[in-house]
Amino acid sequence: xxxxxxxxxxxxxxxxxxxxxxxxxxxxxxxxxxxxxxxxxxxxxxxxxxxxxxxxxxxxxxxxxxxxxxxxxxxxxxxxxxxxxxxxxxxxxxxxxxxxxxxxxxxxxxxxxxxxxxxxxxxxxxxxxxxxxxxxxxxxxxxxxxxxxxxxxxxxxxxxxxxxxxxxxxxxxxxxxxxxxxxxxxxxxxxxxxxxxxxxxxxxxxxxxxxxxxxxxxxxxxxxxxxxxxxxxxxxxxxxxxxxxxxxxxxxxxxxxxxxxxxxxxxxxxxxxxxxxxxxxxxxxxxxxxxxxxxxxxxxxxxxxxxxxxxxxxxxxxxxxxxxxxxx
Numbered sequence: 494x495x496x497x498x499x500x501x502x503x504x505x506x507x508x509x510x511x512x513x514x515x516x517x518x519x520x521x522x523x524x525x526x527x528x529x530x531x532x533x534x535x536x537x538x539x540x541x542x543x544x545x546x547x548x549x550x551x552x553x554x555x556x557x558x559x560x561x562x563x564x565x566x567x568x569x570x571x572x573x574x575x576x577x578x579x580x581x582x583x584x585x586x587x588x589x590x591x592x593x594x595x596x597x598x599x600x601x602x603x604x605x606x607x608x609x610x611x612x613x614x615x616x617x618x619x620x621x622x623x624x625x626x627x628x629x630x631x632x633x634x635x636x637x638x639x640x641x642x643x644x645x646x647x648x649x650x651x652x653x654x655x656x657x658x659x660x661x662x663x664x665x666x667x668x669x670x671x672x673x674x675x676x677x678x679x680x681x682x683x684x685x686x687x688x689x690x691x692x693x694x695x696x697x698x699x700x701x702x703x704x705x706x707x708x709x710x711x712x713x714x715x716x717x718x719x720x721x722x723x724x725x726x727x728x729x730x731x732x733x734x735x736x737x738x739x740x741x742x743x744x745x746x747x748x749x750x751x752x753x754x755x756x757x758x759x760x761x762x763x764x765x766x767x768x769x770x771x772x773x774x775x776x777x778x779x780x781x782x783x784x785x786x787x788x789x790x791x792x793x794x795x796x797x798x799x800x801x802x803x804x805x806x807x808x809x810x811x812x813x814x815x816x817x818x819x820x821x
Contacts (some may be wrong), residue, residue: 499540504566506533507545511563515552574774589776590619593638596717597761598622600737601654601787602638609782616775624715635776638765638783648764651780654736654787656762658693661721661738661747662730675751676703683711683729685720695730697755697775719749761787 498504509519510530520530538545545559555563593602598620604620621634643650649737662682670678680703684694694708711729714720720731722740725746732755739749763780765772 499537501542502626503537504570504801507537507559508528508563508566508570510546510553510805511555511559512535513552513556513589531711555637558776559565566567567785571774575778577774587618588619589635589773589779590621590633590639591636592621592623592634594716595624595639596623596737597638597640599718600721604740608786612782613775613778616778618658618779625702634774635651636780638761639676639764640761641759643760643762644745645762645764649767651763651765651784652760652762653783655757656735656755657754658732659699659731659735659738659749660697660730661741662724663727663746664748666724666729667750670750676701679703679751679753682709684708684713685714685723685731686710687720687731687733688718690732693755697732697753698763700755701753704738708759766774 504528505523506519506525509522510516513519513522516530516534517527520527523530534546541558543558545562546553547556565762591602592611601621602620604619609616609618625777635683638653639645643652654804660679660682668684670681679698686694687707691713698704698706698708712720712723714723714731717731717733717737721733721741723729725741730750735811738747738749742749763777763783767778
């Protein structure tokens with residue numbers, strides 16, 4: 494197949510000038526003169542037959558055609574960079590820093606990272622955790638994983654995992670509270686709350702048809718991981734995301750005693766700086782791996798019961814397709 498493409502150096506000059514809105518800054522990045530960048534952009538415009546920039550007194554501004562063309566050019570460079578790193582490895586800095594919530598890093602990410610290492614042995618990860626994430630520090634964190642509604646202005650935000658929460662408890666506690674009536678048992682639970690999510694158990698009771706019941710709070714934990722350990726110790730029931738509970742259920746430390754799940758309107762997102770020149774190809778490669786990994790996990794979960802004690806738990810609400818949702 495013969496590709497009808499303009500020279501790549503023209504496209505690089507266009508992308509850099511569009512990112513900086515300035516030919517001089519683009520020239521500094523590309524180790525060219527301002528005149529060379531201007532010449533390459535004009536050559537590209539002549540080749541395409543459309544102006545891509547409006548020349549202003551201070552800098553440049555994309556035309557409508559330039560704005561329409563830019564995403565395709567950036568995507569092509571991103572994919573070429575990721576493919577190059579994936580096949581041939583890195584030159585220079587070979588580490589990326591990933592920040593994630595404690596529970597997600599421990600329960601979801603850590604068990605999967607060996608697959609990333611085997612697929613990309615030349616990329617080394619530095620994993621740091623947080624309970625309450627602050628603003629993304631592009632100087633120290635390459636990719637940030639957060640739980641929320643996806644509204645982080647000034648960043649490129651990609652959804653990687655959305656799932657319901659499920660109530661779980663230890664097998665011994667389940668026998669202790671078993672009255673033969675699901676509604677009565679649910680209302681009588683000793684509830685281990687997770688800070689910041691105190692309303693979820695009341696929503697679960699309403700979801701189960703118990704609008705007038707109030708949850709019995711016994712403990713509060715600052716992370717899902719601590720709440721799961723408290724539940725495994727027999728101190729009550731807790732409500733956590735399905736994937737957080739999965740390993741506990743598989744090992745029999747916890748069970749899901751009710752055929753209930755609560756749809757959650759928040760998700761885990763991968764967050765990058767909204768500045769393409771700061772995002773290295775290996776970081777994009779890791780994000781693509783995250784999307785593929787958790788897409789596969791959602792697909793596997795559809796046919797997998799939560800535990801031997803609960804094979805009928807279903808996910809209510811609409812099923813999300815395995816596709817990234819990007820907002821800015």
